[in-house]
Each structure stands twice: as structure tokens, then as C-alpha cells.
Amino acid sequence: MAQVASVNSDARSAMEIIKERVARTQVKYHRWAKTDRTARFGDLFNLVCHPVHLLVAWEHVAHNKGARTAGIDGVTVRQISESGQVGAFLAGIASALKDGTYRPSPVRRVLIPKPGGKSRPLGIPTVTDRVVQQSLRMVLEPIFEADFLPVSYGFRPRRRAHDAVAEIHYYASRGYRWVLDADIKGCFDNIDHQVILDRVRARISDRKTVALVRAFLKAGVMTDLELERAGEAGTPQGGIISPLLANIALSALDEAIMAPWAEGGEQSTQWARRRRVLQGLGNWRIVRYADDFVIMTNGTADDAAALKEQAQVVLAGLGLEFSEAKTRITHLSEGIDFLGFHIQWRQQRGSGKWYCMIFIADKSFAKIKQTIRTLTPRGSPRPLTEVIIEVNAALRGWTSYFRHAIAGRRFSFLRYYTWRRIVAWQREQRRWNWTKVKRWLRRPDGSWRTIATEDAVLFDPTRVRIERYWYRGTRIPSPYDPITTS
Helix, strand or coil: CCCCCCCCCCCHHHHHHHHHHHHHHHHHHHHHHHHCCCCCECCCHHHHCCHHHHHHHHHHHHCCHHHHCCCCCCCCHHHHHHHCCHHHHHHHHHHHHHHCCCCCCCEEEEEEECHHHCEEEEEECCHHHHHHHHHHHHHHHHHHHCCCCCCECCCCCCCCHHHHHHHHHHHHCCCCCEEEEEEECCHHHHCEHHHHHHHHHCCECCHHHHHHHHHHHCCCEECCCCEECCCCECCCCCCCCHHHHHHHHHHHHHHHHCHHHCCCCCCCCHHHHHHHHHCCCCCEEEEEECCEEEEEECCCHHHHHHHHHHHHHHHHHCCCCECCCCCEEEECCCCEEECCEEEEEEECCCCCCEEEEEEECHHHHHHHHHHHHHHCCCCCCCCHHHHHHHHHHHHHHHHHHHCCCCCHHHHHHHHHHHHHHHHHHHHHHHCCCHHHHHHHHECCCCCECCCECCCCECCCHHHCCCCCCCCCHHHCCCCCCHHHHC
């Protein structure tokens, strides 16, 4: 084990060979699952605790954004790496899994602030649990990816939020404009454990693997005050395995709503859907990103109401319910907010033609402005270079995400807003009046310079290229299917 786990060595090619070996195994299981939709898989636990899988899982955890954080044991990835004991660490995990002594630790709960003064609980597992969860995910995901429908986009390989938004745009442009804009009440906190385990057992016959899934669901949460034992529902947000388990449960909703689109169904072909429209009947489609979803129909508001009732029944079977205050039936001419975007069917200025248009939602724009305000407090004594670097990181990430929307005006205002915030901060810090500001930033020809220091230049959002994100549909490649990838 120690020889295999020589992570700090220079033999990069050896790690690539190991990853290819794991990838081949994943492709094999995905192919089997796709070929036989009723097949159940056994002897998976040996893969979860195999040294090669654990090593690849460690690599993933070590390069993850959360690698610097610690669970309840206070141990970080960096501490393990610097101690030179990665091999022994992974060997210990393998041994504990094989002899049955491994027990997941409770996750450390932290609260992430949300707009409106609310907070979102986030669970941080220990490094050991992260490695085991990642190894377990690498084994389960290829199997369940064969079952997931293409209408689901959240936390799935090579799928992104833009694909979900593009699908809404695609079908809205083809008449699907009555929408159930849904919000699930406390989704991750309330998913029934038994439902998850039953759906896992439908594909996994290996008792040890199912028991490991159950152990993570029952691990509990450690707060600042006490240990909270897990009940019969909920998957802790923050765990590597949690999004996959949530998708396994919520795929029941996808299957129920999309049943008419299945082979032989009433809406399975383009001609069948067209015939329903000619008969005055509606067609429908769900677009889901994790626990955020919309159901679209080219029928009427009554069709959308019937779909809401159907979705309520399915969700009740999962231990979930709608948040009535945030769930509504609306026409796209009124617009909906989805994944930070505002999607609306509206008339184009000048031409008078109607299109589905995608804008930046007001909440998303307010959030980036609040981020800029937080980074540029007027009383801050920090060096200008540090502030510019942090502001640039925020602006680049935000504009990269929203560059596929109709964003020109908001990018332009964001450039102005950021400039004003930094100038106001420098005036306060240096006791400058506007004459001195002009001396700092005005060129001899009267134009304004970009705010910059010797080591940093303020990012200009208007230089980001705005372009449409095209709907990929069933052409999204799967990493577990060599045919679609090629």
C-alpha cells in the first residue's frame, strides 16, 4: 500500500496509469448498468476499499477546494501530506473498511450566510470520511448515471447550470411557456433515508456497500454546543456523497414526470407530441438542477396545476413537500428566476418579435454588489493591491458565469460601481478631494486610467465576451461512455 501511495513522487505517469485503470472499471460498470436496467451489482465493497481507488480518491480530496478545512478531528489534508504518511493513512482506511471497524465521524456544522439574514447549514466531514465517500462515489456514480434522465443537471459529471437554463430556453421557444416554478422545502434536510436506501438497493446487492451508505446517512452532526444524532431523514450538505444520494432519490421525480417521454409513451416522439397539441392536449417536461426544478408545458395553466399535484404526490413519497410561499404557477411572460438567471418570454424592442430572453436576476446582481461592498469598506487599511486581487477574483468568477445572459448593461454598471467603490475607499483612506483623484487617474488628454498598482490591474467586466450558450440536449458527453465522449 505504501508503495502504491507514493503521492509525493515525481512519477506523474504512474498516477495517470492508476487513474486510467479506475476509469476503465467505471466504464465497464456503466456499460453493464446501461445494457441491463434491472441488473443488481454485487462485490462492490472490495472496490471501495481497494488501494487504487483510495489513492485516486485521496488525489481528488487533496485537490478539492475544501482541502484546507478540517472536520471534527481538526486534521487537514495539508497536515497529512506534510507528515509524509499518506501511504500509512490510506492503508489504515483500507484496513478499517475491510475488518469492519470503520465508522464515519459526525460532520462539523458551519452556517453559511444567505441573503435576507438567513443561513444555510454546511457539514464538513473529516478527511478520512471524505476519502471513503469519494471512493464510494467513484463506485456508485457510473452505475446510477446509467439510470439518470437527461433532464437532470445538478452535480452530475460534465453537466452544468447553463445546460439547464439552455433547455428551458429551448423548450420555451417551442411553446412550453406555462411553468411550475417549484421550491422544495428543506430538501437536503428532509429526504427520507429509507427511500434513498431502497433506491440504492434496487441497483446494489452488496450488503456492505449499502451498509456504508446507511452509515454516512446516520453519522450525525457536531455543532458548537452538542452532538446531534441523525434522524430518519436528511443528507448533510457538504459531504461528497450527499449530492449523488440526493440525485438518486430525486430521480424518482424525473421518472414520474417524464414517463410519457419514455419509449412507447404518449409523448415519446415528435409526431406524438404534435398530435396531442392538435387534439388540444398539452405536453410537458421537467428541468431539474439538484433540488431546484421547473416543469414546463405547452398546455394551459390547468395542465401546470395538474402537474403540480402529481409532483406533490411523488415528493410526499420521498418525505418532501413544496414550499408554498416560493412555489408558483406562472406564464413565462411574467418571468422566473432560476439558478441566478431571470428567464422571460418578452417582446424584442424594435422588431416587435417575441423571444425567450435570459437576463441576470436581480438577486444575483445585488449579491455581487454586496460582495464588492464587503471587499472595499471605506475604513479598511489594507493595501490597494490586495483589494484589487480579491475584487478581480470575484468579478472574474461572476462575469464568467453570467456571460451567457443578456448582460451588457449590468457588466457596464458593475465596472462603474466597482470603480466608484475603490475611489471612495481611497479618498477616505488618503483624505483626498476630487482634484487629487483626477491627478491620480486622469490622463493628459482627459480620459480616465484604469485603477492599477505595480502588481495588479482592476478587472474590467465589459471586456468579457458575451455569447449565447447553446442547448446540448442528449449530446452532453458522459465520462463513463466512450462513445458519447468521442
